[in-house]
Amino acid sequence: MKKGGKGRTPRDNRGWRLLPVMALLLLFLAALARAYLFPGASAAGLAARVDASLAAGGVGSRVTAVLLNFRAYDTLLECFVLLLGVMVVWSLWRPDGAKSREPAAGAILASLERLLVPLMIMVGSYLLWAGSDRAGGAFQAGAILGGAGVLLLLDSSPLLKVFPKRGLVPGLCLGPLFFLSVGIAAMAWGGNFLEYRSPEASLIIIALEGAAAFSIGLCLAALFGGRPPERQAEDGRDQPSRNQGEFR
């Protein structure tokens, strides 16, 4: 497997060489299909068990119960994956590298933004609230909020200035930190990590969802933005400095 993009062969005489690879891939697909269609292979799944434990889980929605109670540890790590994504993207940012993104053309986007962003925030909040007993939840809400953020970033909207720059990183960390502290608090109360049951469970889950949705939305927007906040502030006077204190 060669990666890197250089040294490609002209398209027309690649065809013959592709053939064996294609044949192998088709064979692979056939094997996958055979495994999938193998009779009697389908088992019952965990639906029944989830239903049986739903009462203790604190929420009506089964997916939410799985995500934020039965397998909350997965979701905790999930939040870290997003945060990690932001770290990686930011660590790759070089102020001297990118031609700064030109603001996309004004009027239409601006009005769209005025129209959509409040709506998106509302829809996001609704999804968060709805998640406790039907489709919806932190991820969906976070995705919508993230979308709103992306819209704002698209034309460097003045609305962004409402959000304090110094608050960005703490905002990103809010979800994972809150999740961790809930887990540790549960241990402090004598339970296992992340152990919470009805009746407190529903309250905790809503709080968790709120924090997670907020951070997820922010993370998604930050992924799109692609640059750490410190650098944004310094963009105008991009002089290298010796002083370590000035760095931040």
Add this chain to the structure above:
Amino acid sequence: MTVSPALIYGLTGLALFVIGLAGLLLCPQLLRKILAVNVMASGVFLFLVTIAHGSGALIDPVPQAMVLTGIVVSVSSTAAALALLCRIRENADRRDPSQQKGGR
């Protein structure tokens, strides 16, 4: 075995996985490779959703939760890949003009 929607979805998922794999192996451009990985991921997610619907009347929430989690992972790593791609491009751009000057 009757042809059910679940069957079609499942096979489609697997086919997407293989198509993505083909793209990853055969496309020389990095951006296409990244997209190919996303196609693969979609295939896996479709497959998982099919499993959730596959058995009995009850819809199994566990694979659904897995898909949600998987999507977020996929977003995160795609973002990282794109950021990397941008950096690699920048480097290539920075080198190219000087080469052209030298050549002419």
Add this chain to the structure above:
Amino acid sequence: MVWQNWLLVAILLSSMVPGLIIFSLAESNRGWRTALNILGATVKMILVLVMIVGIYQGRRFAVHLRLLPDIELVLRADPLSALFVALSSLLWLLTTIYAIAYLEDSPNRSHFFGYFSLCVTVTIGIALAGNLLTFLFFFEMLTLTTYPLVIHRGTPEAMAAGRVYLLYTLSGGLLLFFGVAWLHALAGQIDFSRQGVLLPLLAEHRLSLILIFAVLIAGVGVKGALVPLHGWLPRAMVAPAPVSALLHAVAVVKAGAFGIMRIVLDVYGLPLSRELGLLMPLLLLAAITIIHGSLLALGQDNLKRRLAYSTVSQVSYIALGISIGSPLAIMGGMVHLVHQGIMKITLFFCAGNIAETLEIHDISGMNGVGRRMPLTMGAFTLAAMGMIGLPPMAGFVSKWYLGLGAIDQGMEWLIAVLVLSTLLNAAYFLPIIHRAWFKEPAAPWPGTPGPTGFRECHWMLVAPPILTALLSLLVGLLANSGLSPLAWVRFIVATRYGP
């Protein structure tokens, strides 16, 4: 008693700790380095004496360290190990004194003496190894600690010699490793103190046992410079004289010969070796090595290379004695471990002195050296006589017992080998002596002789060879007294095979 077991560890530490401290000393810190070296060597001598007395009184020392459920490292002092330990410690002391003077003002001394001490530590470990794994453990470490010494000069030739040295010794190490592991898989851990463990395997694993023996002997034979495997030894001569002394007399070659002894006598045991028909091939190999080494030595003009080939030949006397297999011959072989060491180290000290003071490296340039450096050449002459085997020198005693043993076993043809070898020895040593004493020097010597006329070079360079030369005379003269190496070897053989 606890102190007895700690004694062995203390013997190891007495050179290891100074070695490690020396590494951290600054290059210019000569006083501390010298003090540490001498202190370590002296302490080691004392501890070894205590140990020898203890062994003679019938005490047995052992330390065990369990590595894995069925593998342990064992240090154990039996009379045979005491022989090697005593030799190495004594010669280390002398070599250290010699090296301090020899390396004066040359770079990298901390490095040199550090590895030197580690090297001796490892050699003592080989001597004290109580089972095959422990032997392998230290045997491999010997390669690693001697390598920096071989490349000490850092010249392209030294680096090339280092590469050859590694190629040979590491390959040998791998062979030995493979043999040891194979034997372990077959028979479990092989302890030197329990004889005859392999006998029950004879019926079922005859072929395996023979193959393992071949692999093991080939493995140790590289360091022991058995003939097809000896190529590294002459090349390693680029190293400074103390290192050559160390390689030939104290550590490496000796470790190989010692390994052959351990494998034949303690791992397989004479009865099994004889039963499997392993002794005869080894005997032939040793005989060939003796003759071949001598022939090669004849052709060398470079003094150190001639001495190196002489080592190839002489060390095989040890293997010869073992593979003849009668108590008398074994005595001859074992005692030659000590005798050859004392004599050969003298020769290397002298060669070093001549090269250092007069910058003479070739025999053809040695005309009249005896007049300029009478003490050095005197010692050289004495040791060379011993090597040839003139009575009453040390070499004679070894050859005498080898001959007696051969007759004992009805192998009279070996006498012919011994005689031929003696003639060859004479043929390559006597011309050197003749040149040095009786020929006129071609040109005036560089540098003026010292004020007293006898001041050939630094006393620390002259004293060690004189001492060892006298020693090689004394151990021959007094071979029958109770304190000679021969007496100790008689003690070893008596404890093993009855009086």
Add this chain to the structure above:
Amino acid sequence: MISPSSSWLIWPIIVPLLGAVLCFLAGKPPRRTGLLFAVLTGGASLVLGWQVLARGIESHALGAWRPPLGISLRADGAAALMVTMTAVTGLAVSIYSGGYFQSRLTGDDRDRRRLAQEQYFWPLWLLLWGALNGLFLSGDVFNIYICLELVALSSVGLTALSGKPPSLVAAMRYLLVSLLGSLSFLLGVGFFYKTCSTLELAAIIGALAPTPPMIMALALVSAGLLLKTALFPFHFWLPPAHANALSPVSAILSGLVIKGTWYLFYRFWQEEILLAAVGALPAILGGGAIIWGAFQAFSQQRLKMLVAYSTVAQIGYLFVAFPLLADPAGMGGPALFYFAISHSFAKGAMFLAAGTFLLQMGHDRIDDLAGVRQILPVSSFAFALGGLSLMGLPPSGGFIAKYLYVTTAITQGRWWLALLVVLGSGLTAAYVFRAVAAILSPRLLEERPQLAVAASMQWSALALALMAMLLGIVATLPLALLGVK
């Protein structure tokens, strides 16, 4: 239910995660916070190792939901051993990094970028550490998938940190390969779930059977893991990624990250049914890796490339012994794990030392390193000792591992394996000595440059190398831990 005072199982995972967030929150390069949390993580891991040794298997049902509904963490001897190994290597790397980033500050214009590198190094490294511990301790395949992604993404971030074009390209390859591996793993998990209705690792392994879905699931999972472990011929991405990264990162990637996926592979493949059927497959690939990696390593001109290719070869050893797991005397597992730990320490030490040379000399061309011993004696010694363990020479953990390999192979009559291992260590000796001969060369340097590196960089590498040596002498302790089943 386990009371919090008694269960340390969760802490090796949470502590580094918490540390990562706090480091990310810190404005300026969080060296102190990073070091503090590294020490805390290491401490927690060592306590866990001690607990498992003293009390047997630890397990912890997260949220008190038991499998198959919930996820449970589980530390048996093998897992605890890996966590402990990660702690030792991780501590040494962390201490090294403290000195490394300090020493790289030169007071000129490049410092801004270097400070930025350190700013992201600490959170990424702590996240990676937490994810690795999570990987070792997790008892749930989907959770393992997330841990795998965390490990991969943070490794990629760390690889790209140096910002040089080759390392960016290497990071890109690494990321794509990792994603391919993860997706393959996830599809396999899907098949497992479809067949077994559970995500619990132990239950899945217990249910392995030769039916098409199970075979396909196992094949997908194994292929994903092999790809991520860079077993020959999937190794192409590894050398440039490991060699071009910042030096502490190289040590982390080579010493720890590949062990994570290897460990998972072991968990799936230790079953006897599987070994009997296709156990030779990993062994053959491993054999190829040993030979190919050694030849490639020998022909490298740069020290870090040499060490990186040596990793390719050493991964071969991690797989070549899989047939030995069927050993009736049960020495196959100890041999494998012993090799894994010694390699982690030795390779870590070698990369750390190589990084010190690189920083001090400004290059790592092997032939021009002659004489470096005079400036950096401790690092040179550490490199040589690490090489010793790699070659399997005494006294080192590598020697014990090699001895176990060969004796077990001969006992089972697998002669080719025994010979391959011996041959392989000969090849290893060839390339290690190529480097060691240059480093230990007595040639004098023309000019003695000012010492530019912190003492902690030298001594942490030596400490790690000495740990590899120590393994050769106190072998019983790790094996006792491994024996907890």
